Amino acid sequence: xxxxxxxxxxxxxxxxxxxxxxxxxxxxxxxxxxxxxxxxxxxxxxxxxxxxxxxxxxxxxxxxxxxxxxxxxxxxxxxxxxxxxxxxxxxxxxxxxxxxxxxxxxxxxxxxxxxx
Numbered sequence: 001x002x003x004x005x006x007x008x009x010x011x012x013x014x015x016x017x018x019x020x021x022x023x024x025x026x027x028x029x030x031x032x033x034x035x036x037x038x039x040x041x042x043x044x045x046x047x048x049x050x051x052x053x054x055x056x057x058x059x060x061x062x063x064x065x066x067x068x069x070x071x072x073x074x075x076x077x078x079x080x081x082x083x084x085x086x087x088x089x090x091x092x093x094x095x096x097x098x099x100x101x102x103x104x105x106x107x108x109x110x111x112x113x114x115x116x
Contacts, residue, residue, distance in 0.1 A: 002029070002030070002031060002106070002108075002111065003029065003030040003031070004026070004028045004029050004030070008027055008028055010025075013025050013026070013027075015037075015039070020044055020045065021040060021041030021042075021043065021044035021093075022038065022039065022040055022041070022044050022046065023038070023039050024036050024037065024038045024039075024110070025037045025038075026110060026111075027100075029106045029111075030106065031105055031106060032104055032105050032106070033102065033103070033104050033105070033106060034102070034103045034104075034105075034106035034107050034110065035100065035101070035102050035103075036100070036101045036102075036103070036107075036110065037060075037098060037099075037100055037101075038098065038099045038100075038101055039096075039097075039098050040062065040064070040091075040093035040096060040097055040098070040099070041093065041096050042093055042094070042095055042096045043092075043093060044092075044093045045090070045091075045092050045093070046090050046091040046092075046093075047090050048067065048088050048089065048090035049088070049089070049090060050086050050087060050088045050089070051085075051086070051107075052085050052086055053085065053103040053104060053105060053106075053107060054082075054083070054084060054085050054103070054104045055082070055083040055089075055101060055102065055103050055104075056080060056081070056082050056083075056101075056102045057080060057081050057083070057099045057100065057101045057102070058079075058080045058099065058100040058102075059075050059076060059077050059078065059079045059080065059097065059098075059099060060077065060097065060098040060099065060100050061077050061096075061097040061098045062076075062077065062093060062094075062095045062096050062097010062098060063075070063076050063077075063093075063094040063095040063097060064091045064092065064093055064094060064097065064099070065091065065092045065094055066081050066089070066090075066091045067088075067089060067090050067091070068081060068082075068083055068087055068088075068089045069087045069088060069089070070088070074094070077097070
């Protein structure tokens with residue numbers, strides 16, 4: 001069963017550059033859960049996509065126009081959103097910020113660096 005170490009120190013975890021002003025850092029995971037920090041520069045776009053994982057995202061900082069299943073909402077620090085399995089979703093960063101994404105089950109496709 002894949003799982004992360006018990007403790008993650010931010011300075012010890014390399015963030016992955018995704019391009020387009022977005023980078024992510026895996027904070028911890030096992031087969032049933034993954035938590036990821038994602039930085040967005042102003043104007044960055046998390047393009048519309050879908051995946052089988054259930055997702056909850058917390059806006060740590062910044063401002064985002066979030067679209068879930070055709071519905072759009074402006075979200076700011078302290079707000080959050082839920083995405084059911086296979087719903088189309090995406091976000092446009094209006095003011096530079098950070099999202100904390102939680103996925104269930106874990107995103108196997110995110111582990112290419114860790115399992116390399």
